[in-house]
Amino acid sequence: MSDKSKPTTGRKVRVDAERNRLRLLETAKGVFADKGSAASLEEIARDAGVGIGTLYRHFPTRDALIEAVYRNETEQLMAAATRLAKERPPVEALRAWLLVFVDYMAIKHGMSEALSSLVCGPSDLYASSGAKITEAVSMLVKNATANSDIRLSIEPLDLLRALAGVATIAAGPSGSDAAKRLVDILLAGISTRT
Amino acid sequence: MSDKSKPTTGRKVRVDAERNRLRLLETAKGVFADKGSAASLEEIARDAGVGIGTLYRHFPTRDALIEAVYRNETEQLMAAATRLAKERPPVEALRAWLLVFVDYMAIKHGMSEALSSLVCGPSDLYASSGAKITEAVSMLVKNATANSDIRLSIEPLDLLRALAGVATIAAGPSGSDAAKRLVDILLAGISTRT
């Protein structure tokens, strides 16, 4: 993270460019949360007070913008995974993290949609963020299996996909509750304890 | 099903109208499967060899078309539920039906997306089809709980939502396998047997 984004030139990054980039990210976060990731990019540019051309220069595709917006969120999920792994016994850490995941999806309405694509990734677009989340959940799962708390007969990511599915489809508070109950069912389903 | 759609008049339904209706349904099924339910309606009309106006007369909204396309599918799901409930013990019937559900979602790529909306229904659009599927899964679940095979701590529909989520997000054969493993985990999670 020490590069100035343009190592090929001596010029510093212009402050207006960086400012607009941040304004766009902030605005996009709000708009995506409100209207889902299919929201109008023109609206985002307008709300951010920049031209549509500026938006497209910073983020050449819709997906590039989405990825940038949610990179921050995925990093928080990663951090939570690391912290929980240290603080709690394996299976509890896993449960707690899954609940954190559900909360993230619930709070940011539109985010669940984005996270779905992200968790999936037949496209390479979300590859880096997706890889991080995979890493997080895999670590938690590995700890729990090593401890013989659970037997895993499914890809760790598929657990997230199921949660993402419920949260995506049934948005709102009731969907969140459903997702939380689903966490218990899933954990019971893969538990070695009777 | 004995009405001629226009009981207010003596005229028969014109054969060209019915033919175009069927062509549109058939074409839409293919295009939705290929490109998801956001596919261009103009393309569907073009492929079906009719004008865009004709498409809109038969199906005033995109959702009307989607609903019509998948009504047939949901009826098959209903039929399968009824049949399985008669032929097998409760919990097996439930498992078998969930697997049928997964297969449906896997085979028709684009359908999973439509079914997601359908299974959800904050909109009334898919109300009738959604209600049928709810009915089907509820019956199977009720049988199994009455038999004390499972304890249900979650809405039956949420089971489908989880499956839909996995199938939607991870399309293709691997997604299908994942969804099938998920069925086992879910059933283990709500089973009363240790």
Add this chain to the structure above:
DNA sequence: TTTATATACGGAGGCTTGCTCCGTTTATCA
């Protein structure tokens, strides 16, 4: 068979949105 007419057809056209291109403006550096 011929005629009358209800009904369906289909595309032009108005509108919105996605995305590109390029002339104008401005922050940086010498």
Add this chain to the structure above:
DNA sequence: TGATAAACGGAGCAAGCCTCCGTATATAAA
């Protein structure tokens, strides 16, 4: 204080959604 590389931003084209209405035709009556 220029020179200039870089960013800005909106005009403009393409594509899609949906409506409207003149034209074509299947059906029913004579």
